[in-house]
Every structure is written in structure tokens, then in C-alpha cells.
Amino acid sequence: MEYLILAIAIVVLAVVAAGFFLLRGRGRGRTAPPPETSAGGTAVLDDDEVATAAPPVDVPVAPAAPEIELPPPSAGxxxxxxxxxxxxxxxxxxxxxxxxxxxxxxxxxxxxxxxxxxxxxxxxxxxxxxxxxxxxxxxxxxxxxxxxxxxxxxxxxxxxxGVDWDRTLRTEPHGNQPAVILVVGVNGTGKTTTCGKLARVIVGDGRTVLLGAADTFRAAAADQLQTWGSRVGAEVVRKAEGTDPASVAFEAVKQGIAGAVDTVIVDTAGRLHTKTGLMDELGKVKRVIEKQAQVDEVILVLDATTGQNGLRQARVFAEVVNVTGIALTKLDGTAKGGIVIAVQRELGVPVKLVGLGEGPDDLAPFDPDAFVEAILGD
The missing domain is CATH 1.20.120.140 (SRP54, nucleotide-binding domain)
Structure with a gap:
């Protein structure tokens, strides 16, 4: 009899233990109730939950596009x-x-x-x-x-x-083709900067511009031109460093025609006037452009502070390409304004643009009367 009671007790204990473990396992599988929310729908966390909550993740924000500037017109x-x-x-x-x-x-x-x-x-x-x-x-x-x-x-x-000289800068499209301006000059004259400032002059007059970065020997030149273009909303055509400059010029004019742009400005590499091969390459750039559009202006950029040395540079460029006008930079940094007379006499072409400072809008169409008045003073 005693053995029977002991056996029954063991069975009862086993059943109770099995029930306990079964209930515990079910409790683990249950989903925790959602956290209480405030009236506005925001989750309300306990103090312990606040202490262990993961920090917010910073979402990267795309840089804002540069604000498009509206430069002043060229007149005045x-x-x-x-x-x-x-x-x-x-x-x-x-x-x-x-x-x-x-x-x-x-x-x-x-x-x-x-x-x-x-x-x-x-x-x-x-x-x-x-x-x-x-x-x-x-x-x-x-x-x-x-x-x-x-x-x-x-x-x-x-x-x-020469007050009777035509100093008009041809920037208006003709037919279904844009005006094409080829900008040439030696290193250090401010050629790429002049391209960017000229784009601002044209945009200020209400026209559209496309820039061709054909100075492929200097990566910084294309980056510089890109910066100038982005400020006035002008597209820039560029290729990898070392690319044939003529191919970049050709593509720039091609895109200018397709996009019905008013003016295409092509920046070229700064060339030493003594390097025959590089000067021949400049002639090639002009010939390639002319396969699909005429070159309306060839602007030679000269540094006013170089004086008579600039005239020697000008002669060689005039022999390679038909220079139609001079952009005389850094005229505010020299008292030798007579270079305007000398360079015109030497080349037989007019000074059409003058640079008078480092500001973005310090490039101006040349006005002989205003120039002489500035020399003579009040």
C-alpha cells in the first residue's frame, strides 16, 4: 500500500512539472504588447527603453545646386x-x-x-x-x-x-547655327577666366551659352570652366585629360547646334608662341570646327602688363588663325594703357574686350571714348 501511494505522488509531481515547463514555453513565444502612444500618435517609451534606444541615423543630404546668377548687361x-x-x-x-x-x-x-x-x-x-x-x-x-x-x-x-573700327562682338546665332567664339592665347594671360567672364557678358545680354573645355592638357582648366558655367547655368562640354582638343571643340559645337544654343565659346590650351607643333594644333582645332559651323570670332587674350612682348606673341597667333579681336586683360594693373594703340596697330584688328579687375563682371566691351576720358580724368 505504501508503495502505491509513493508511485501516485511521483506521477503527480511529473505532471505538475510538465505543465509548468509547457506554460513557460508558451509565454516566451508571445509578442510583447505595443508601447503606449501619446495623443499625437508618438510612441511613449519607459525610462529603461529610452536609455537603450538606438541613436537616430543621419540621412545624407544631396548638396544644393548652385544658385544661377544673372550678370549685368554689357552696355555701359x-x-x-x-x-x-x-x-x-x-x-x-x-x-x-x-x-x-x-x-x-x-x-x-x-x-x-x-x-x-x-x-x-x-x-x-x-x-x-x-x-x-x-x-x-x-x-x-x-x-x-x-x-x-x-x-x-x-x-x-x-x-x-580708331573710333571707326567695328568692335562688335559677334555672339548672335545665324540660321540654325550658334555663333562660335574661339579663345586663344599663351599661358598666364587669363584666357580661361576670360572665357568664363565672357559667358557672363553674353548671358547678361539675354543669350544662352555653351562652353567647350578644349584645354585638355590642364585638368584644372576644365574644372575652372565648369565652375564659371555653373554660376550662369551654361553647359560645359569636357573630356578626359589628354583628349584631342579638336574632338572636344567639335563635340561642343555639335551639342550647341543640337541644343539651339546662341553662342558656343571654345577655350583652348595656353600655347607658347615658339612651339610650332602646338600652334599647328591650334589651326587644326579651327579647321575641325569649320566642318560643321563657321568660327565667328577668334579672340586673342593678351596680358596688358607684358607690354611689347605681348606684341611678339600676337604676331605669331595672327599667322596661324585669323584673329578678329583682342581681349586685353589686367589693364587695371598697369599704367601702360598705350598698349591698346600698339597692339591694334601691330595686328590691324581692334581691341574688343578689356579686363579691369578680378571680379566676375570686370570684363567689359572696349569703348574708346570712355577709355580716353578715364586717361585724361575730369
Whole structure:
């Protein structure tokens, strides 16, 4: 009997133990109730849950597109920059006016006037011609007051600059083709920067622009051009460093035609005028472009601070490509404004653009009258 009671007790204990483990296993499989939420639907966490909650993950934000700028129009730019031009060129005007206002103008005084002009990079031949013309006018006038002297000098300088020359920059499309501007020059003259600033001038006049980065020898040139283009919403055609520049120029014009762009500006590598192979390559770039569109302008960029050395560069470029205009940069950094007269006389083509500072809108169409007024001052 005792053995029977013991057996029954063991069975009961086994059943109870099995039931306990069964209930525990079911509890583990249950899903925890959702956290309480606030009235606004936000989950309310316990203090322990707040302490162990994972930190928020930062979602990368795409960089904002650069804001498109609207540059000022080309009209009146040189007048607005006259004060800057006056600071560098006014010494020339004051010297000439002071010399011409002397009571007696002997041979020594006229030689001093000629030396002043030569020092300002006018060139020996033009300086001599100016002096000869002024001597004749002084004899005719007789007595000279400051107003007469200023008017006489202004007339002579304007005559040397050539007020009748066509300085129009051809940027308007013709037919179904854009205007094509080829920008050339040696290293260090500010050629790529001039391309970017010229794009701003054209956009400011209400036209569309496409830039061709055909300077494939210098990766920084294409990056620089890309930056200029993005600021005014101009597309830039570029290829890998070392690519044939002619192929980039060809593709830029092709895309300009397809996109009905008003103006295509092609930047070329800065070439030493003594390197025959590179100069021949520049001629190739122009010929390749002309297979699908005419080149409306070939702008030679010259550094005004290089003086007469810039003229030697200009001669060689003019032999390779038909230069149609000069962009004279850094004119605010030199007192030798006579280089405008000298370079025009040397090439027989007009200065069409002048750079008067490092600001994005410091490139201006050249206006002879405003230029002379800045030299002579008030």
C-alpha cells in the first residue's frame, strides 16, 4: 500500500512539472504588447527603453545646386568701371596735359612728351606720329588754355585708337547655327577666366551659352570652366585629360547646334608662341570646327602688363588663325594703357574686350571714348 501511494505522488509531481515547463514555453513565444502612444500618435517609451534606444541615423543630404546668377548687361560696363581704369591710367593723362600746358614748348619739351608716350607702351612709331600731329595743332591754335589742350589731346588719342573700327562682338546665332567664339592665347594671360567672364557678358545680354573645355592638357582648366558655367547655368562640354582638343571643340559645337544654343565659346590650351607643333594644333582645332559651323570670332587674350612682348606673341597667333579681336586683360594693373594703340596697330584688328579687375563682371566691351576720358580724368 505504501508503495502505491509513493508511485501516485511521483506521477503527480511529473505532471505538475510538465505543465509548468509547457506554460513557460508558451509565454516566451508571445509578442510583447505595443508601447503606449501619446495623443499625437508618438510612441511613449519607459525610462529603461529610452536609455537603450538606438541613436537616430543621419540621412545624407544631396548638396544644393548652385544658385544661377544673372550678370549685368554689357552696355555701359566700361563706364561703370571707369574709376578703376582711371586709377591706373590717370598718371599718363596728367603728364601729357601738364607738358602740353607749358608756356613754351621747345624741342626738349616735345621729346619729353614723346618719351612719356613710349613709356606708356604706345610704341615708337605711333608716339612720333602723335607728337608730330600735336605740334601742328599747337602752331595753329597759338595760345592754349587747359580746355583746348584737353580737347586737342583727346582728339589725337581717339584718332590713334580708331573710333571707326567695328568692335562688335559677334555672339548672335545665324540660321540654325550658334555663333562660335574661339579663345586663344599663351599661358598666364587669363584666357580661361576670360572665357568664363565672357559667358557672363553674353548671358547678361539675354543669350544662352555653351562652353567647350578644349584645354585638355590642364585638368584644372576644365574644372575652372565648369565652375564659371555653373554660376550662369551654361553647359560645359569636357573630356578626359589628354583628349584631342579638336574632338572636344567639335563635340561642343555639335551639342550647341543640337541644343539651339546662341553662342558656343571654345577655350583652348595656353600655347607658347615658339612651339610650332602646338600652334599647328591650334589651326587644326579651327579647321575641325569649320566642318560643321563657321568660327565667328577668334579672340586673342593678351596680358596688358607684358607690354611689347605681348606684341611678339600676337604676331605669331595672327599667322596661324585669323584673329578678329583682342581681349586685353589686367589693364587695371598697369599704367601702360598705350598698349591698346600698339597692339591694334601691330595686328590691324581692334581691341574688343578689356579686363579691369578680378571680379566676375570686370570684363567689359572696349569703348574708346570712355577709355580716353578715364586717361585724361575730369
Amino acid at each position: 560696363r566700361l563706364v561703370r568701371l571707369r574709376a578703376r581704369l582711371s586709377r591706373s591710367q590717370n598718371a599718363l593723362g596728367k603728364s601729357l596735359l601738364a607738358l602740353l600746358s607749358r608756356d613754351a614748348l621747345d624741342d626738349e619739351a616735345w621729346e619729353e612728351i614723346e618719351d612719356t608716350l613710349v613709356t606708356a607702351d604706345v610704341g615708337v612709331v605711333p608716339a612720333r606720329q602723335i607728337v608730330d600731329d600735336l605740334r601742328t595743332k599747337v602752331k595753329v591754335l597759338g595760345s592754349r588754355d587747359p580746355v583746348q589742350v584737353r580737347a586737342m589731346l583727346k582728339e589725337e588719342l581717339l584718332g590713334q585708337l
